[in-house]
Amino acid sequence: MKKMLHQVLQPHGMFVIIALVFGLVFVRIVPPFWGIDELTHFNRVYQLSTGQLEEHKVDGGYSSKLPANLLALEGYVYLDLTDGKPGPNRGEVDSVAVYNTYTDQHFSKAKQNYFVSGVYSPLAYTGPVIGTTLSRILDFDIGQTILMARLFTLLLYIGIVYIALRILRGTKTVWLVFVVALLPMTLFQASIVNVDSMAISLGLLLFSMVIYFWQRDKKLTRLEFILLLLVATVLSLTKPNYLLLSFAAAFLPARNFGANMALRARTILVAIPLIACGVWEILTRHLSESGLAQELGAAAKHVKPFAQTKFILIHPLQMIYYTAESAYKNDWFSQTFGLLGWNYVLIPTAIIGLLFVTLCMVSLYDKDPKEKHAGMNRLQPKVLLGLGALVSLSILYVFYATYSVVGSHTINGVQGRYFIPALPFIFYGLAKLVPMRVLMTEKTVRVLVPCISIFALIVSAAVYFRVTYG
Numbered sequence: 001m002k003k004m005l006h007q008v009l010q011p012h013g014m015f016v017i018i019a020l021v022f023g024l025v026f027v028r029i030v031p032p033f034w035g036i037d038e039l040t041h042f043n044r045v046y047q048l049s050t051g052q053l054e055e056h057k058v059d060g061g062y063s064s065k066l067p068a069n070l071l072a073l074e075g076y077v078y079l080d081l082t083d084g085k086p087g088p089n090r091g092e093v094d095s096v097a098v099y100n101t102y103t104d105q106h107f108s109k110a111k112q113n114y115f116v117s118g119v120y121s122p123l124a125y126t127g128p129v130i131g132t133t134l135s136r137i138l139d140f141d142i143g144q145t146i147l148m149a150r151l152f153t154l155l156l157y158i159g160i161v162y163i164a165l166r167i168l169r170g171t172k173t174v175w176l177v178f179v180v181a182l183l184p185m186t187l188f189q190a191s192i193v194n195v196d197s198m199a200i201s202l203g204l205l206l207f208s209m210v211i212y213f214w215q216r217d218k219k220l221t222r223l224e225f226i227l228l229l230l231v232a233t234v235l236s237l238t239k240p241n242y243l244l245l246s247f248a249a250a251f252l253p254a255r256n257f258g259a260n261m262a263l264r265a266r267t268i269l270v271a272i273p274l275i276a277c278g279v280w281e282i283l284t285r286h287l288s289e290s291g292l293a294q295e296l297g298a299a300a301k302h303v304k305p306f307a308q309t310k311f312i313l314i315h316p317l318q319m320i321y322y323t324a325e326s327a328y329k330n331d332w333f334s335q336t337f338g339l340l341g342w343n344y345v346l347i348p349t350a351i352i353g354l355l356f357v358t359l360c361m362v363s364l365y366d367k368d369p370k371e372k373h374a375g376m377n378r379l380q381p382k383v384l385l386g387l388g389a390l391v392s393l394s395i396l397y398v399f400y401a402t403y404s405v406v407g408s409h410t411i412n413g414v415q416g417r418y419f420i421p422a423l424p425f426i427f428y429g430l431a432k433l434v435p436m437r438v439l440m441t442e443k444t445v446r447v448l449v450p451c452i453s454i455f456a457l458i459v460s461a462a463v464y465f466r467v468t469y470g
Contacts, residue, residue, distance in 0.1 A: 011174045012165035014450050016158055018182060019190070022457040023154040026191035029465050031093050032103060032146050033077045034341045035192030036415070042193045043116045045125050045149055046070070049132040055118050065111035070142060073102035081342050091343030092470050103143025107136075119284045121237040124195040127156030149193045157190035160201035164208040172442075173211055173428065175362040175449055177204050180423050182453040183355060184338035184347050184460035189417060192341075195238055196417055202235040203245055203421030207384075210248045211428075213256050214380055220256050225265065229272055235421075236273040237280055241398060242421055244391045246273045251383045308401040323396055326411040335416025336423075338460055345467045347460045358452050359423070363431035364438040365445060385429025388422040395419070 033039040047055075047064045055064050080094050093099070122129070131152030135145035161181045168174035180186060181204055190197040209228055213220060220228070232246035250269040254262035312319050327333070337355050338347035395418050396411055403413035440448075 009446070010169060011178045011446075012162050012169060015165055015178055015181060016162055018450065018454060018457070019154075019158050019161070019187060022454075022461060023158070023187055023191045024151075025461050026188050026464075027147060027150045027154060029461065029468070030150075030188075030192060030341060031077070031468065032099060032143065033074060034081070034343065034468070035188075035194060036342055036417075037194060038192045038342075039074050039077065040117050041125070041195065042128070042146065042149060043070075043074075043114065044118060044120070045128045045132050045193055047116050047118075048122055048125055048129045049136055053118075053122060055116055063113040064116040066114045066116070067107040068110040068112050069102065069105050069108040071112055071114055073099075073142060076102065091345070091467060093468055096469075100143075103146070104141055106139065106141050107145075120195050120239070121280055123234050124198050124238040126198070127153040128193045130156075146193070150191055153193055153197050154191050157197045157201045160198075160205050164201070164205040167205075167208040167212045171211075171215075172362075172365050172445075175365060175445055176359070176424050176427060177208060179355070179359055179362050179449060179453065180204065180420065182457065183336075183420070184340065184351070184456055185336060185417055186420055187457065188338070188340045188460075188464075189420075196420075199235065199239045199242055200420050202231055202238060203242060204424060206231050206235055206245060206248065207424045207428075210252065210384070213252050217255055219258050220252075225257075229269060232269060233273045233276050236277040240277050240281060241395050241418065242391060243273060243277050244387050244394060245421060245425065248384060248387050248425070251379070304406055305401040307406045308404065309397075311407055312397055312400065319397075319400075322400075322409050323411065325409065326396075326414070329410070330414065332414065332416045332419070336419050337416070339416060340460065340464050341468070343468060345464045347456075347463060351456050351459050354452060355456055358449065359427055360431075361438050361440075362445070362449060363427040364434075364436055365440060381429040381432035383429075384425040385433065388425030388429060391422045392419055392426070 033042065043064070043066060046066060052064060076098065081091070083094065128149035131148035131150070132145055134152075135148040140148065161177070164177055165174055165181075168177060181200075186200055189200065206228075209231065213224075213228070228249050232249050236243040236246045247270055250266040252266075257265040334346060334349070334352050337352045339345070340347070396414060399413040400408070400411045404411060
């Protein structure tokens with residue numbers, strides 16, 4: 001009993017309890033398909049659960065056959081979200097009873113063709129596919145299936161982050177991962193059907209593995225190397241924007257690979273994720289173009305990636321201004337901490353400020369004793385900061401080139417949640433480069449940080465519920 005209580009009071013134990021409790025709250029209170037892009041992702045998950053891995057070409061487009069009553073529910077959700085009601089009812093559920101009439105039905109045998117975005121690897125949907133497949137085997141109704149898909153998304157997220165926290169146990173860096181993993185935006189995404197939960201959890205796991213290996217003298221075992229390569233590759237396949245984060249593994253010191261094998265090991269760690277990501281992008285390019293054309297409508301003909309890339313290179317100062325202007329107008333900073341669901345419920349500004357200060361605090365939390373280890377040097381924080389910054393910039397300019405017209409003053413399509421996997425890399429790198437430390441006892445951190453995370457999640461869940469259900 002004493003040993004179990006000790007484990008519960010460790011960062012990984014507290015994370016599991018907090019994430020499970022508040023994750024289940026979000027799983028339950030978010031109306032069907034009100035998570036950002038959840039409708040699109042669930043259709044892909046349902047498709048995969050039937051064994052269909054890709055779309056079929058129909059009338060010049062790409063589609064999959066989905067149950068007619070599922071599509072009817074999705075149509076109602078779209079109308080409910082876009083009914084344009086003025087005042088305080090905007091973004092509020094019109095009728096729970098109507099939702100229940102749809103969700104209480106079993107999936108109909110009647111099918112309709114519907115565009116399903118297959119641009120993300122099936123690996124990105126591992127959790128929800130397991131939940132949906134089990135639901136179909138057990139003949140659950142639509143509502144139960146959605147809840148099961150969300151539940152397994154959450155459980156997989158908790159499992160991966162738990163491993164990340166276990167790897168860093170006994171270090172002060174563990175608290176940085178802890179805070180990022182429990183941001184309201186992070187946990188909300190982990191509680192709906194999407195691919196962000198997998199990308200964020202794998203990003204945190206990769207960060208933890210890199211920090212752990214960098215801090216020790218021992219050479220990686222064959223199993224450790226394979227696991228590191230696997231995490232880097234699956235992260236890249238989940239969302240290609242995070243390919244650069246996977247390269248952090250290639251910057252591990254030579255002692256981690258052995259002097260004679262360092263070059264070969266680093267080449268493998270760069271080449272495999274890069275090739276896997278490149279092959280997948282080539283295979284799904286037709287789906288990307290079709291989906292983008294459908295999403296942008298008439299504006300699609302004005303989006304020219306090569307011309308846009310040329311504009312970026314020729315006008316660097318203008319791009320800096322456009323980026324700053326877009327960041328201010330779209331408030332990507334606040335979005336990163338909590339812009340919840342398709343009704344865009346922004347958590348209170350005070351909570352955003354509190355969480356930002358907490359991130360800074362745990363990043364600057366004293367000096368980890370292991371930093372004095374011979375394995376640590378000035379290169380590590382610069383590498384991690386540089387990769388985190390490059391990933392953030394790549395997200396901005398990929399969206400600029402593919403979602404905005406040539407020379408546009410605004411970067412369209414970017415949302416704050418896209419930056420979450422890069423947060424630990426950026427905050428860790430910055431904290432280690434600035435001549436400043438926050439001096440606190442471990443006991444203070446162990447009490448203060450979880451309490452702040454819990455308080456932020458309570459407020460966020462309450463605000464979301466009030467706005468959504470009135």
